[in-house]
Amino acid sequence: MDYASLSANLLFVSFIAxxxxxxxxxxxxxxxxxxxxxxxSMWGKIGIVITIIGFVSxxxxxxxxxxxxxxxxxxxxxxFTTAFSMMLVGAFILIFFIYKTPSLGLFALPIAIVIIAYxxxxxxxxxxxxxxxxxxxxxxxxxxxAIGESILAISAVAGLIFLAKNIxxxxxxxxxxxxxxxxxxxxxxxxxxxxxxAFSLSGYEADFNxxxxxxQPAKITYNYPPLFGMHDYEQVTTDTMKPWFEMPSxxxxxxxxxxxxxxxxxIVLYLLLRLxxxxxxAALLQPFAKKANSQLMxxxxxRSVLIGFPVFTxxxxxxxxxxxxxxxxxxxxxxxxxxxxxxxxxxxxxxxHLRLSxxxxxxxxxxxxxxxxxxxxxxxxxxxxxxxxxxxxx
Amino acid sequence: MSKIKCQCGHENPFGTVLCEKCGRPxxxxxxxxxxxxxxxxxSARRSQTYKKSIIDKIWNFFSSVKIGVSIIIAVLSTSALxxxxxxxxxxxxxGNDPNAYLDYYERLYGTFGKIYYHLGLYxxxxxxxxxxxxxxxxxxxxxxxxDRVIPLYKSLKKQRTKRHPSFMKRxxxxxxxxxxxxxxxxxxAEKALKDMHYNVKTEDGAILAEKNRFGRWGPYVNHTGLxxxxxxxxxxxxxxxxxxxxxxxxxxETREIPGAPGYLLENVAFTVETYDKxxxxxxxxxxxxxNGAIVSNFQSDVKLYKEKENSLPGSEDVEFIKxxxxxxxxxxxxxxxxxxxxxxxxxxLSKMKFALLNKETQKSLGEFTVDLNEPAKKYDxxxxxxxxxxxxxxxxxxxxDGEPVSKSPVPNNPAFIFNMITPEHPxxxxxxxxxxxxxxxxxNDYEVKFQSVESRNASGLTxxxxxxxxxxxxxxxxFMIGVIQGSYWQHRRIWIxxxxxxxxxxxxxxxxxxxxLKKDIDKVKETAALPAYTDKxxxxxxxxxxxxxTV
Numbered sequence: 001m002d003y004a005s006l007s008a009n010l011l012f013v014s015f016i017a018x019x020x021x022x023x024x025x026x027x028x029x030x031x032x033x034x035x036x037x038x039x040x041s042m043w044g045k046i047g048i049v050i051t052i053i054g055f056v057s058x059x060x061x062x063x064x065x066x067x068x069x070x071x072x073x074x075x076x077x078x079x080f081t082t083a084f085s086m087m088l089v090g091a092f093i094l095i096f097f098i099y100k101t102p103s104l105g106l107f108a109l110p111i112a113i114v115i116i117a118y119x120x121x122x123x124x125x126x127x128x129x130x131x132x133x134x135x136x137x138x139x140x141x142x143x144x145x146a147i148g149e150s151i152l153a154i155s156a157v158a159g160l161i162f163l164a165k166n167i168x169x170x171x172x173x174x175x176x177x178x179x180x181x182x183x184x185x186x187x188x189x190x191x192x193x194x195x196x197x198a199f200s201l202s203g204y205e206a207d208f209n210x211x212x213x214x215x216q217p218a219k220i221t222y223n224y225p226p227l228f229g230m231h232d233y234e235q236v237t238t239d240t241m242k243p244w245f246e247m248p249s250x251x252x253x254x255x256x257x258x259x260x261x262x263x264x265x266x267i268v269l270y271l272l273l274r275l276x277x278x279x280x281x282a283a284l285l286q287p288f289a290k291k292a293n294s295q296l297m298x299x300x301x302x303r304s305v306l307i308g309f310p311v312f313t314x315x316x317x318x319x320x321x322x323x324x325x326x327x328x329x330x331x332x333x334x335x336x337x338x339x340x341x342x343x344x345x346x347x348x349x350x351x352x353h354l355r356l357s358x359x360x361x362x363x364x365x366x367x368x369x370x371x372x373x374x375x376x377x378x379x380x381x382x383x384x385x386x387x388x389x390x391x392x393x394x
Numbered sequence: 395m396s397k398i399k400c401q402c403g404h405e406n407p408f409g410t411v412l413c414e415k416c417g418r419p420x421x422x423x424x425x426x427x428x429x430x431x432x433x434x435x436x437s438a439r440r441s442q443t444y445k446k447s448i449i450d451k452i453w454n455f456f457s458s459v460k461i462g463v464s465i466i467i468a469v470l471s472t473s474a475l476x477x478x479x480x481x482x483x484x485x486x487x488x489g490n491d492p493n494a495y496l497d498y499y500e501r502l503y504g505t506f507g508k509i510y511y512h513l514g515l516y517x518x519x520x521x522x523x524x525x526x527x528x529x530x531x532x533x534x535x536x537x538x539x540x541d542r543v544i545p546l547y548k549s550l551k552k553q554r555t556k557r558h559p560s561f562m563k564r565x566x567x568x569x570x571x572x573x574x575x576x577x578x579x580x581x582x583a584e585k586a587l588k589d590m591h592y593n594v595k596t597e598d599g600a601i602l603a604e605k606n607r608f609g610r611w612g613p614y615v616n617h618t619g620l621x622x623x624x625x626x627x628x629x630x631x632x633x634x635x636x637x638x639x640x641x642x643x644x645x646x647e648t649r650e651i652p653g654a655p656g657y658l659l660e661n662v663a664f665t666v667e668t669y670d671k672x673x674x675x676x677x678x679x680x681x682x683x684x685n686g687a688i689v690s691n692f693q694s695d696v697k698l699y700k701e702k703e704n705s706l707p708g709s710e711d712v713e714f715i716k717x718x719x720x721x722x723x724x725x726x727x728x729x730x731x732x733x734x735x736x737x738x739x740x741x742x743l744s745k746m747k748f749a750l751l752n753k754e755t756q757k758s759l760g761e762f763t764v765d766l767n768e769p770a771k772k773y774d775x776x777x778x779x780x781x782x783x784x785x786x787x788x789x790x791x792x793x794x795d796g797e798p799v800s801k802s803p804v805p806n807n808p809a810f811i812f813n814m815i816t817p818e819h820p821x822x823x824x825x826x827x828x829x830x831x832x833x834x835x836x837x838n839d840y841e842v843k844f845q846s847v848e849s850r851n852a853s854g855l856t857x858x859x860x861x862x863x864x865x866x867x868x869x870x871x872x873f874m875i876g877v878i879q880g881s882y883w884q885h886r887r888i889w890i891x892x893x894x895x896x897x898x899x900x901x902x903x904x905x906x907x908x909x910x911l912k913k914d915i916d917k918v919k920e921t922a923a924l925p926a927y928t929d930k931x932x933x934x935x936x937x938x939x940x941x942x943x944t945v
Contacts, residue, residue: 004677068677099909125680128669131692131722213502214486250502295932299909306881306906313877318870327723329734329856330638331866334519335484336477346470350463357433357459361931383477 003068004126010061011082015116017054018089021047022109028102029291044102048093051105055093058086069126072139076127077384080142081119084380085112087150091304095154099300103292107285108157114189121196137323144315145341149376151308152348156373158301159366164289165297166363169282175363176282182370183281184270191266196258199224207236213249220254224261228253298361301369309348316341340379347375402558407545409443412436414552417561429930430564432903435553437545457541462534469527475518479503479510482517532624535617543614550607556600557889557901565889565901567912569927572896579898582922583890590914592888600891610905612880619873626865637731637859644742644767645850648699653857654731658699658712664738664851667691692735694720694853698728720855730859737854743805745848748827750775750814753841759816761845766805781842782813782822790828798826814840886911890924900924 024047032041062083065073073079092108129138160182167175206222210230220230222240229243230253247253270281277284320341321331332338351368354360360368397405404415411424412435419425419436430436441457444450455461479499487494499507499516514521562568573579576599584601587594592603630636639653648660668687669678682688696719699712718726725732743766750759760775766788773781787800790809798809809828815821818839826833827842886904888911893899904911908929918924 002677070675123681123684125684126677127681127685128674128678128688128690130689134691134721135723137723248504293932293934295929295934296909299907303907303909310874310877310881314874318874321866321870325860325863326725329725329732329736329858331863333483334476334481339473339477343470343473346466346473350466350470353459353463353466358463 007064014054014058021051025102025105074142078122085115091151141319148312155304155369159369162297162366188266192262195265206240209234407438409438417557435549437549456537555595555597555602562901567902569925571925573923586918603888606883609883616876623869626862635861639857644852660697662695734856739852741849744850747845778817785811
């Protein structure tokens with residue numbers, strides 16, 4: 001087996017291991033009465049062993065793909081997002097060994113699984129590096145930034161557990177609404193994965209010619225039935241559906257189509273789940289969060305920001321500036337990706353100051369941690385795919 | 395302002411909340427609370443003490459963390475606005491004509507683009523209000539740090555080992571209980587704490603164990619780093635500190651480097667290379683099939699020269715310095731300057747070859763080559779024939795008011811008016827020659843016929859000099875040291891003392907990471923008999939214990 005296919009298999013193994021790990025952490029939480037007693041539960045021990053196996057396998061994916069391509073596998077959307085999920089699991093393992101809390105695994109692993117699934121929807125072939133990426137700073141900057149982001153993400157996982165435990169879901173409230181909104185967003189990502197997989201399995205393709213925003217003719221292939229047509233489009237494949245609307249040239253109608261399909265399938269999925277369980281998703285998760293110690297979750301939430309913030313600063317700002325100086329002749333150019341890294345950094349700086357001096361602990365701190373994760377995901381997804389800049393992977 | 399004298403005899407500065415020495419609460423508020431605010435050790439901060447004059451008010455405004463956080467939020471939300479549409483410097487509009495920009499935003503983004511332009515958001519990071527926000531952030535960092543670090547330093551320096559029970563009781567972690575042998579407990583606790591690398595001090599039946607106090611200075615160190623960074627950014631405005639120029643240079647040309655007086659650059663060759671299926675690694679096959687060719691390299695091979703000292707500007711008297719291939723990510727560096735590969739043009743016309751033909755017989759009287767960038771006035775073909783170049787239009791753009799016009803000096807579409815001198819026509823015959831087009835005033839016997847063309851590439855280079863880089867880097871390093879110092883080391887203190895009879899008290903404080911602090915106390919309890927303690931903020935554990943579960 002060559003490195004490239006070995007790499008793909010190892011990734012699959014880790015995906016399965018994380019699923020199994022989630023199951024065992026669930027068992028650990030279910031079988032113990034309180035947070036104190038589940039620390040030493042057998043289920044939890046098996047859970048962490050399986051998680052480590054999965055992590056090592058994913059690390060194997062990373063290394064073999066690196067060997068196959070000759071560069072660090074962080075050069076496109078699939079590679080970066082997969083690496084991010086790997087580091088998220090790594091950060092979880094680190095925090096687990098400090099605090100020994102299975103409920104963190106029960107929530108962190110499914111998030112890693114969703115992220116891997118999301119990553120796999122992007123082109124997975126190994127691409128050679130374009131001139132701008134040919135630098136060892138690619139390895140240094142991207143990996144450090146991803147490690148920082150993944151540790152910060154653990155803070156959001158702990159925050160989510162804190163909120164799932166402490167928000168009263170029996171009464172109508174803003175908090176209850178927003179917690180359910182977070183769950184809904186995760187279901188939307190699943191909607192994207194489900195619809196994208198379905199259409200790619202069916203081999204759906206619709207080709208168009210169109211006029212781009214520089215008034216040049218261009219070609220595009222849709223993998224979803226085209227709800228929206230590109231500017232001045234001309235249908236090449238004739239047996240596919242005709243777009244409902246034509247978009248102006250600044251809108252990427254293909255991205256919009258994918259987005260609408262994902263949201264639609266996410267909504268259907270969400271409604272199905274509600275119909276089956278007859279309860280909000282947050283209420284389904286609440287029993288699993290109940291055993292966690294609120295104070296410990298609050299501490300983990302804070303501690304992971306403390307550990308992650310310096311790493312993020314180093315990777316996403318300092319190394320980024322050094323590379324930008326080498327490659328683009330300026331260390332800072334207000335490129336959207338740069339700005340959003342700065343926004344993320346400022347946000348966590350605000351988090352730390354609010355916590356330290358305004359006493360924002362508990363729920364407030366947990367909400368901030370979740371919001372921080374939303375910003376990180378926004379920078380990964382929206383800034384790459386919608387706001388195109390120098391960093392665009394799309 | 396008068397000093398506050400504590401019952402223990404220590405004189406505290408006006409505004410102190412907790413006695414610097416023994417920790418007794420000094421204000422009514424502190425006396426009434428069950429847990430004291432330990433953030434700055436209850437020390438007297440200027441901002442909390444003086445509130446009268448205008449300077450006090452400005453000081454107090456900027457020293458407030460609430461204001462600081464508000465400024466951070468303002469910077470981050472306005473920054474986000476600037477990413478909605480591309481900023482001015484990423485927009486393909488040449489020159490500085492405001493209307494051209496307005497047109498661009500309106501054409502692509504409609505009314506929204508127009509509003510975006512008129513609000514100034516298209517160039518917001520250079521706007522006065524954004525700069526003011528950053529300035530306020532810097533001021534806030536300086537004042538808020540000074541307001542806290544000095545009193546904090548003083549009170550940590552003055553703290554006494556033995557604290558008053560009222561201080562102990564008001565700590566988040568506190569416990570009191572009678573133990574069998576208090577003195578033995580103290581000795582054992584001291585040993586256990588020393589084993590855990592605590593700095594232990596004893597005084598009259600009391601222990602103060604302290605660890606990692608330097609972590610407390612982390613925030614102030616990282617704030618210093620940020621200030622150095624911001625100062626570095628300010629210094630770019632000073633003359634000579636910062637050069638940012640661009641140049642276009644064609645293959646074969648030697649030009650003076652803008653912004654770097656005395657230096658010349660020769661462009662030997664510019665090349666673009668791509669990955670193709672034959673030469674690239676087989677592993678990339680799928681990607682190349684899908685995406686077509688992918689560029690692998692942009693490269694300008696250049697030679698750098700320096701004018702010799704005492705030579706006149708523009709003279710040929712130059713000294714060769716070095717030869718270097720500039721590629722993306724590997725700029726040419728010399729004397730503080732860096733030259734970057736940023737852009738390129740391929741296939742720019744450079745030379746055109748023509749033949750002078752007799753129209754009837756198609757017999758050639760000779761060939762000549764016009765250098766499109768420096769065309770000669772006259773081309774001698776021998777045996778009495780020659781060509782005079784009467785007019786040259788490098789970028790011919792049609793005829794306006796009966797005259798041919800050129801829209802730029804770049805030879806994109808060259809056109810010529812030739813005067814063909816032959817033995818038959820010593821005065822010459824005039825002919826207008828452009829690509830695919832020949833115009834004659836009256837029928838000529840001879841024609842100038844296009845034979846072939848040579849083209850060449852041009853490199854777009856950026857020249858930078860930035861003396862502030864080292865200052866910025868220093869700021870970054872100082873920031874990292876501070877942020878690591880403050881985040882990875884926590885200042886922990888454990889107080890143990892004897893009370894009445896066999897009573898013992900234990901209290902503890904840390905600025906962060908209470909979990910590990912509790913683990914430390916539990917470790918001490920393994921070898922020393924200490925009272926059980928409670929964490930006043932951990933309600934779940936209390937609830938678990940109430941339910942009767944023990945581990």
